[in-house]
Amino acid sequence: MKTMLSCLIGLILPLLAAAQEPQAMARTSIKQQGEIWMGQKVTMVVELLAPGFFAGNASFDLPRVSGVLIVPPVGSPLVSSEESGGVSYTVQRHELMLFAQAEGEVTVPACEIRIEFKRSPLDKETVKQAVKTQQLSFKAMRPPGTSAGQTIITSTDLKMEETWKPEPGANAKLGAAFVRTLKWTASDVTGMAFPPFRPAPVQGLGIYRAEPVVEDSEERGSLHGERRDTVTYVCKAGGRFEIPPLTMTWWDPEKKELKKIVFKAHAFEVPVPPPPPVTLRVWLKRVWREHGTQLVAGAVGVLFLLLALRVFGARVTGFLKRLLPRHLPSLNP
Structure with missing residues (x-):
């Protein structure tokens, strides 16, 4: 019993110690001030704070927002440091680009970012943690003179x-x-x-x-x-x-x-090219294409008539002979 209790205490104490250690955080803000137009680049600033030193690149799980194009960070983040509550944090500043394709209120929900860091530069193992951004909202205005459903590009030097x-x-x-x-x-x-x-x-x-x-x-x-x-x-x-x-x-x-x-x-x-010369072969193909059915029907009819004459020709000839007028001899010579 004492052995099992000792094992449980040995498992719980490291978890409690890890929970009491400073954790990574994320801060989110919109860089733009004043009017925001459809198609205009809106900079979303994401600051990642690690209680130690970053190890590797951050991985963003960007949300899908209807009518908004979200472009992940381009290039390397800006790195700085700050101290809060007696803890020294390394700060990575990432800038995401948002392009609203529709007018009205735009809400970007919170997203998850996976990071790795070391609490001390000499640590061999890294701490893996997922942090979440805050939900942000802004209003996009439609430029005057444009219609609903029209794609708008907003720039000063297009x-x-x-x-x-x-x-x-x-x-x-x-x-x-x-x-x-x-x-x-x-x-x-x-x-x-x-x-x-x-x-x-x-x-x-x-x-x-x-x-x-x-x-x-x-x-x-x-x-x-x-x-x-x-x-x-x-x-x-x-x-x-x-x-x-x-x-x-x-x-x-x-x-x-x-x-x-x-x-x-x-x-x-x-230019419309001249028609090609009509050869006998081309003419026969054209006749066959236009009157092929009639030609086949006519040929079948002729063959049927010749066959009928061959089979019934003698009978028809005898019958026709009987129909011809006959000259009888005179009754009173």
Whole structure:
């Protein structure tokens, strides 16, 4: 009995000691002040406090929020230290990016972050712990002049470029291809936030979309996003074609102005090739394609008639002979 009690005490005491030791914590806040617009980058600051020294990278279990694009931290965290309640903490500052795609109140629920740390630099074993962020809310406003369901990009220096290789109409002929590339670039916007380019269908042109290229780069804490969409138009028929114009809108939060980028339409003609010469083989194929059923039916009818004449020809001939007028000899010579 004493042995079992000693074992239980030996198991409980380390647990109680661990529970009394300082634990890791997380602090959460929104960096932005003032108005927040749809499509604008909102910085969510997450500070992780470890009572010791971090070992390894933090792992975020980001929540899914309808109408909000959440981008995990980019680059290395900012590391500092602070003391609270007589305990020395190492602090990692992470910045997450939020992009609201709908207007109204946005609530980001608490999420779990898994970390590892050592209480002393010379410790061989690490302490694994999961901490939770706090729930945050902010309000996103819709820029004036935009409609519900419209994708909004908010930036102060957005650029959009269009390039063609070659220009539509140059040496246009059957099978000719024109490659169109659209490139978005902007500061404080991730490439994932740019809307995909969906070309309008054009009768007689084959339209083929390549996989988009999305890239993000960070320099001195500033995010720069880029997206490239490539579409190939192939002339599959002759005639006159028009690739419609393209209009893109975006919101400048500093000037509070809705700006537009317009790319012109492209009209061109593809010569209609002359019809190929009609050969006997082509003519026979065309006749067969258009009148094949009638020809088969006629041939079957002729064969049936010839067969009937062969089988019943003698009887028919005898019957017809009996129907012919006969000259009888005179009764009174």
